[in-house]
Amino acid sequence: MGFFSRLRKGLEKTKGSLIKNIETVVRGYAKIDEDMYDDLEAVMLTGDMGVETTEYLLDQIRTGVKSRQIKDGNDVVPYLEKCIVELLEENNEPVPDCTGTTRVIFIVGVNGVGKTTTIGKLAKYYKEQGQSVMVAAGDTFRAAASEQLTIWAERTGVPIVKHQEGADAAAVVFDATAAAKARHIDVLLVDTAGRLHVKANLMEELRKMARVAGKNIDGAPQETLLVLDATTGQNAVSQAKLFGEVVPLTGVVLTKLDGTAKGGVILSVKRTLGVPVRWVGVGEGVDDLRPFDAAQFADALFDRNVEAHEQEED
Numbered sequence: 001m002g003f004f005s006r007l008r009k010g011l012e013k014t015k016g017s018l019i020k021n022i023e024t025v026v027r028g029y030a031k032i033d034e035d036m037y038d039d040l041e042a043v044m045l046t047g048d049m050g051v052e053t054t055e056y057l058l059d060q061i062r063t064g065v066k067s068r069q070i071k072d073g074n075d076v077v078p079y080l081e082k083c084i085v086e087l088l089e090e091n092n093e094p095v096p097d098c099t100g101t102t103r104v105i106f107i108v109g110v111n112g113v114g115k116t117t118t119i120g121k122l123a124k125y126y127k128e129q130g131q132s133v134m135v136a137a138g139d140t141f142r143a144a145a146s147e148q149l150t151i152w153a154e155r156t157g158v159p160i161v162k163h164q165e166g167a168d169a170a171a172v173v174f175d176a177t178a179a180a181k182a183r184h185i186d187v188l189l190v191d192t193a194g195r196l197h198v199k200a201n202l203m204e205e206l207r208k209m210a211r212v213a214g215k216n217i218d219g220a221p222q223e224t225l226l227v228l229d230a231t232t233g234q235n236a237v238s239q240a241k242l243f244g245e246v247v248p249l250t251g252v253v254l255t256k257l258d259g260t261a262k263g264g265v266i267l268s269v270k271r272t273l274g275v276p277v278r279w280v281g282v283g284e285g286v287d288d289l290r291p292f293d294a295a296q297f298a299d300a301l302f303d304r305n306v307e308a309h310e311q312e313e314d
């Protein structure tokens, strides 16, 4: 199965709850009234779209009704689909150009969201793009974290910089940035320990790592990607807000979209955080992570252009 098919399959539960429920609500109303808005609101909140995004979409529907673009219940779903596609497409400015220097990418997030796995997948992706890649075991906190990353490094055939367990994570970053610079590496992926936004000392460590990276490579880290587990729904959004207060986030990696009904969270991540979703993950396999493509995501969510996508995959 190609990525589109896997994405589509991964979004099945979200579709089954969110989209189907919206359709059911709308179908139940012969004419548009306040009760319909109330029912729609409930369904959207349950689908993890979040309060702000839900309010926004309901306002859009009201606007559509006023402007007569929505005349009856039948028009609501296609109209909403259009609004959701617009949300997916907004705020997707391209990643900064890093030619002539090493692109340093920090991977941050709470425990178990998929940071280390994401690094393995990114290493493979960038290598396939013809870039030289190095990884840094910046999670010196958890036993076995650097072994886990070493396995990924071996599997993808990229060099790794690591220290002893318990070592200073900033020192790992210092050595890795120095090595990457000396070897003219294109992409340095830095793993970090899972941390709770409430642990001040760990957050301070993250700040220090970022500072140290900039000493060896101007402007580094050029990217700080927050990994969010889609299955946690709205919790992911609050994590993101708090992380963003400590380190400037440049993007989000949304993992574990496979098998959750909470895929609607992608809309609220985009809308409330104002940072682009850069990557989406739909499984544990090395090819289960791809750059976020709004049109592809919308097509997978609404079952559009399925044949064309499947032909591309063959």
Ligand SMILES: Nc1nc2c(ncn2[C@@H]2O[C@H](COP(=O)(O)OP(=O)(O)OP(=O)(O)O)[C@@H](O)[C@H]2O)c(=O)[nH]1
Residues within 6 Å of the ligand: 109, 110, 111, 112, 113, 114, 115, 116, 117, 118, 139, 142, 145, 193, 194, 195, 255, 256, 257, 258, 281, 282, 283, 284, 288
């Ligand atoms: N189903 C699914 N599982 C995933 C995905 N991404 C990661 N995982 C799994 O999530 C689990 C945790 O992944 P890790 O990469 O170890 O997470 P981490 O954030 O590095 O965890 P800590 O280092 O403990 O903070 C592993 O079992 C991964 O295989 C995904 O997109 N889908």
Ligand SMILES: [Mg+2]
Residues within 6 Å of the ligand: 115, 116, 117, 139, 145, 191, 192, 194
């Ligand atoms: Mg890890």
